[in-house]
Amino acid sequence: MHLASVPRRRLHNKYIRGLAAGIVLSVSALTPLHAQDTSLPTLGGVGGGLISDQQEAAIGRQVMQSLRRSAEQINDPLVVDYLASVVYRLVPYAPLENRDLKMVVIDSPAINAFAVPGGIIGVNGGLFLNAETEQQFASVMAHELAHLSQRHFARRMEQQETSAPMTIAGMLAGIILSAVTKSDVGIAAIAGTQALAVQNMLQYSRANEQEADRVGLDILADAGMDPRGMPEMFEIMMRQNRIQGGQPPEYLSTHPLTQSRIADTRNRASQYPNKEHDDTLEYHLVRARLQVLYSQSPQQAVEVFQAYIDGRGEMAEPTAHYGLAVAHLRADQPGQAEAILRDLLDKTPGRITYQVTLAEALMKNGKVDEAIALMQSALHRNPGNYPILYQLAAAQYEAGHAQQAADLYTQLTNQFPDSVDLWQKLADAEGQARNIVGVHRARAEYYILMGDLEAARRQLQEAQSKVPPGTPVREIVSQRLSQVTDALAQRR
Incomplete structure (x- = not known):
């Protein structure tokens, strides 16, 4: 049984039109105002080449702005926090000049991830659904970090030898459109630009892909993760390609993949020391949350996770029980969710994901004061933890403690000034x-x-x-x- 057979909601064409227009209109003014900046950045020209470091940073800010306006995002603090943790586990081993990265999770069940100049790393929720192991998921992140570190976008633009503002705008629109839909739609939506140049810009060359594979494998190995996760993930994408009748997953629209490339990656991965690499439980808990999100209905998710627990599916026991608790929560059955989560916490006291989810269940069950006490105790043991602070602020707001909630949200916006969700x-x-x-x-x-x-x-x-x-x-x-x-x- 597959939980993600029908997406909860899809990105609509109106988002696409708004996104293309937004980038084309805004790219000519590359002097953005960043939340809580003390001064306005100006676009200089250091670093040489067609696109300077400052221009890449400005491009990244424009891209984030357009994504906020035009693509639904997942703001679940547990999902966002996990993504940040796995990326920053890899970052110390990536040859990046700029390590101030911004991450975004697009609300789409399709397989996709993207890296944009200016340090933007994005993933679709569907990457969690399709990456069966943490090693496979991390391999995609390592590959995208490699594209950033090698400045493949800038190098491709230099090869095109064009810096016309509208062409740059079209290229940017195409990149982001390819991240939230299919690349041909992205190209079609870019009116008045050099479509062939954009098409070439969207598709990384074989040399770029091989370089990103090689650098990404090194990043994985140096970070203590399994390089074999990369060819495994590529095989999953190729299977999806076959299942969909030759209609490639979104990721393959901009990252061309062949059997020879998979074989080359597998051969390279086999040359690293053969070690045991265990997934963290956290990856599978986050994956379970998204499996519930993209299920046909919360009740169907309840049935599927119950089937796992009853022995009719392959899933580790804690993950299956946690998934069942989340499914009950989404099905407006907080009592059942609370009972499961208390049992999980008895077995693994202090696990933040269980505590935060229990606080959600307590709030839905009308036990807001208990949720506040639980989150305050958890915060005492884990100062500054993002999901705990987020859930505590939500509980304080729900309890009518407006000033305490505002103080917590102020603390969060100071830490994460680029989150529109937190400012709202x-x-x-x-x-x-x-x-x-x-x-x-x-x-x-x-x-x-x-x-x-x-x-x-x-x-x-x-x-x-x-x-x-x-x-x-x-x-x-x-x-x-x-x-x-x-x-x-x-x-x-």
Whole structure:
């Protein structure tokens, strides 16, 4: 039985049209305003070549802006935190100049991952569904880090010997469209650009792919993970290609894969020392969460995980029980979920994923104070942990403790200033706490990340009008307003 046979929801054509238009319109103004920047970056020209490091950073910010506007994302803190943990396990062994990476999880059940200039790493939720082991999942991340480290996008642009702004805009649109749909749709949506050049830019060359394979295998081995996960993952993609009648998975649209390349990767992987590489339990718990998300219905997910537990499927016992608990939670059966999670915690006290999910169940079961106590205790043992802080803030908000929730969301936005989800939640908490200035400031940061500087300026003007002159907050708001106003002037 397969949980992901029908996606929960699909990315629609309106997202695609908005994404292409958004990038084409915004790429000409490569002087973006970043959330909580103290100064506005300007685009210089160091590093040589057609695309400088500053330009790559600006491209990355524009891409993130367009993704926020146009593609549904998964903000589940357990999923996002796991992705960050596996990427940063690999990063020390990747030859990257810029290690300030930003990660995004696209809400799509298709297999895909992408790397964009400026340090953007993206995955579809479907990569978790199809990568059966953590080693296979990590191999895709290592491959994408290798593309970034070798600056393949910039090198391909230099080969094309063109820097026309609209061509660059089209190439960017095509890259991101290929990440959330199929590459031919991405190409078709790019009106007024050199379609053939874009097509060539989207498809990494054989030399690029071989180099990314080689560098990626080294990254995996140096990080203590299994290089054999890479050819295994490639085999899974090829099987998907055959199952879909020759319609390749999204990933293969931009990363051409052949049997000879798989054989070469398998041969290279076999030359590394043969060691046992055990997956972390965390990967399989996160994978179970996404299997529930993409199931036909929560009740179907309950039946499937129950079948695993009853011995009618191959899944480790803790993972199957956890998946069943998540399925009960999504099926509005928090009592059953709570019982399972308490049992799991009795066997493995202190596991954060179980604790956070139990807090979710307690909140759904009307036991908000108990959820707060659980998360406060967990936070005491794990200071600064993102999923715990996130869930504690949600519980405080649910309990009507608006100021405590706002304080926690402020802490989170300080740590993760690029999260539109957190700025939205902070605005809601500030509103519940009747801190109108705080609402306007949080909304302004949200609009900045979404690329709507006019709306951001209006929010900051409202905040400024409500703060007495000469106060520290007035100075902060005025400085931010000045930055937004300058950015708008540079756009015109």
